[in-house]
Amino acid sequence: MSQQREAYEETLGRLRRRLRTLYQCTNALLQAESEPALLRSICEILVAGGEVRLAWVGYCEDDAEKTVRPVAQAGDGVEYLERLKTSWGEMELGRGPVGIAVRTGHACWVDDIRTDPRFSPWRAAALARGYASCIAVPLIAYEASRGAVDLRATLNLYAAECSAFDEHAIEHYTGLAASVAYAVTALRGHLAEDLASGVTALRARAERKRAEEALQQAREELAHVTRVTTLGELAASIAHEINQPLAAIGADANACLHWLAADRPDLDSVREALTAIVKDGLRAGEVITRIRALLTRSSVARGPCDLTGVIRDVLPLVGPEIRRHGISLEMSLAPNLPQVTGDRIQLQQVLLNLLMNAVEAMRAVPPVRRRMVVRATADHRDDGPWAIVAVEDAGVGFSEAEAPRLFEAFYTTKPGGLGMGLSISRSIIDNHRGRLWATANSDHGATFQFALPGMP
Numbered sequence: 356m357s358q359q360r361e362a363y364e365e366t367l368g369r370l371r372r373r374l375r376t377l378y379q380c381t382n383a384l385l386q387a388e389s390e391p392a393l394l395r396s397i398c399e400i401l402v403a404g405g406e407v408r409l410a411w412v413g414y415c416e417d418d419a420e421k422t423v424r425p426v427a428q429a430g431d432g433v434e435y436l437e438r439l440k441t442s443w444g445e446m447e448l449g450r451g452p453v454g455i456a457v458r459t460g461h462a463c464w465v466d467d468i469r470t471d472p473r474f475s476p477w478r479a480a481a482l483a484r485g486y487a488s489c490i491a492v493p494l495i496a497y498e499a500s501r502g503a504v505d506l507r508a509t510l511n512l513y514a515a516e517c518s519a520f521d522e523h524a525i526e527h528y529t530g531l532a533a534s535v536a537y538a539v540t541a542l543r544g545h546l547a548e549d550l551a552s553g554v555t556a557l558r559a560r561a562e563r564k565r566a567e568e569a570l571q572q573a574r575e576e577l578a579h580v581t582r583v584t585t586l587g588e589l590a591a592s593i594a595h596e597i598n599q600p601l602a603a604i605g606a607d608a609n610a611c612l613h614w615l616a617a618d619r620p621d622l623d624s625v626r627e628a629l630t631a632i633v634k635d636g637l638r639a640g641e642v643i644t645r646i647r648a649l650l651t652r653s654s655v656a657r658g659p660c661d662l663t664g665v666i667r668d669v670l671p672l673v674g675p676e677i678r679r680h681g682i683s684l685e686m687s688l689a690p691n692l693p694q695v696t697g698d699r700i701q702l703q704q705v706l707l708n709l710l711m712n713a714v715e716a717m718r719a720v721p722p723v724r725r726r727m728v729v730r731a732t733a734d735h736r737d738d739g740p741w742a743i744v745a746v747e748d749a750g751v752g753f754s755e756a757e758a759p760r761l762f763e764a765f766y767t768t769k770p771g772g773l774g775m776g777l778s779i780s781r782s783i784i785d786n787h788r789g790r791l792w793a794t795a796n797s798d799h800g801a802t803f804q805f806a807l808p809g810m811p
């Protein structure tokens with residue numbers, strides 16, 4: 356059991372690191388000002404992520420040796436690179452992962468540098484540096500409408516462990532390489548825009564738009580992953596919650612069998628037990644339906660959304676956790692709450708984050724103080740009605756110095772925290788033209804609330 360847990364923690368740790376790396380790369384892609392600077396920061400981020408010891412990018416040259424020339428690098432092993440000769444041609448120096456990746460257009464990896472014959476020209480130097488496995492990923496992005504954007508370059512990574520690049524890692528780095536290819540093309544387009552005329556400018560803009568779309572998609576995937584992680588954390592208490600109606604169903608069904616076996620069956624009792632079975636079945640089913648909805652990859656289309664319903668959707672998921680910590684929950688839902696336009700799943704996710712944070716903030720305070728209020732109110736302003744949802748807790752609270760950092764990505768004070776909950780929640784609410792903010796309570800704890808414009 357503890358071994359299983361260790362393995363789980365390790366996977367989770369790796370996923371967290373990868374998410375963090377991906378997030379930083381996405382930011383670098385968007386902020387890049389020049390091609391060399393972009394390639395360098397991608398290498399630096401990958402090495403800082405801890406999964407690889409050396410990262411470099413090589414460009415294909417059209418000289419006689421068909422050289423692959425390093426243009427950016429980070430990590431330990433710079434002199435390894437200085438001496439390394441690699442080619443994209445068919446000769447011996449082109450039969451390693453770099454050459455294969457360039458010629459095939461697909462990632463090529465070596466699980467064990469000690470034994471893989473394709474790596475023999477570089478083996479001694481690589482082993483001396485402590486590299487055990489490596490991968491070369493071509494900087495190519497495929498696009499249905501225009502074919503491939505191929506930079507004729509590879510991103511090359513070296514790890515200290517054998518078989519460091521499994522199926523998930525390959526998928527992760529291939530996706531990253533595609534984003535880099537787009538971003539570089541956009542930068543080149545941008546440069547051309549400064550130099551030449553309108554056509555190039557238009558193309559550059561299209562490339563940039565494409566990069567922005569990729570970024571948006573990465574954001575959505577990040578939101579999805581954190582949603583799944585949160586649900587994973589809740590799994591144990593939710594399972595317990597579902598077990599209760601299931602146990603009751605078992606007991607009632609047994610009683611029915613017993614009554615039916617009698618000479619003169621007590622049909623009234625049977626009917627009553629069956630009604631209870633139906634009710635318990637629905638209760639368990641409802642929780643499962645809500646979990647399913649939150650686990651779906653895509654968010655749903657925007658539509659009229661009633662926030663009281665969103666609150667009711669989420670409470671059964673956090674309810675068990677609230678009870679487990681002996682927290683008293685008060686609800687105050689205004690009856691005249693205006694409807695808002697929104698993506699129900701995303702709004703559920705925001706509320707789930709706020710509620711989980713409130714529960715987590717109260718774990719460390721004495722049980723008598725554990726009180727939480729969920730409040731929904733209407734506010735009629737000059738620009739129309741607004742709906743406000745607040746989660747108030749009596750937990751550890753935050754200091755004035757912490758306040759500006761709460762919504763920063765990866766800011767966390769929890770040992771197992773990712774620090775993405777509030778940052779994602781804020782971007783969701785911003786996207787809904789609303790506002791999410793935090794205030795310290797006058798006595799204990801904090802209040803996190805969001806306001807959304809109501810439908811006229």
Ligand SMILES: Nc1ncnc2c1ncn2[C@@H]1O[C@H](COP(=O)(O)OP(=O)(O)OP(=O)(O)O)[C@@H](O)[C@H]1O
Binds near residue numbers: 748752761766769775
């Ligand atoms: N209700 C709260 N009371 C006090 N501090 C809070 C509260 N909610 C958030 N915080 C602080 O803000 C930080 C960031 O919160 P956020 O939800 O973004 O990340 P997290 O909860 O640490 O991790 P996760 O990504 O798993 O949600 C928390 O680590 C905590 O320090």
Ligand SMILES: [Mg+2]
Binds near residue numbers: 708711712776777
């Ligand atoms: Mg959180």
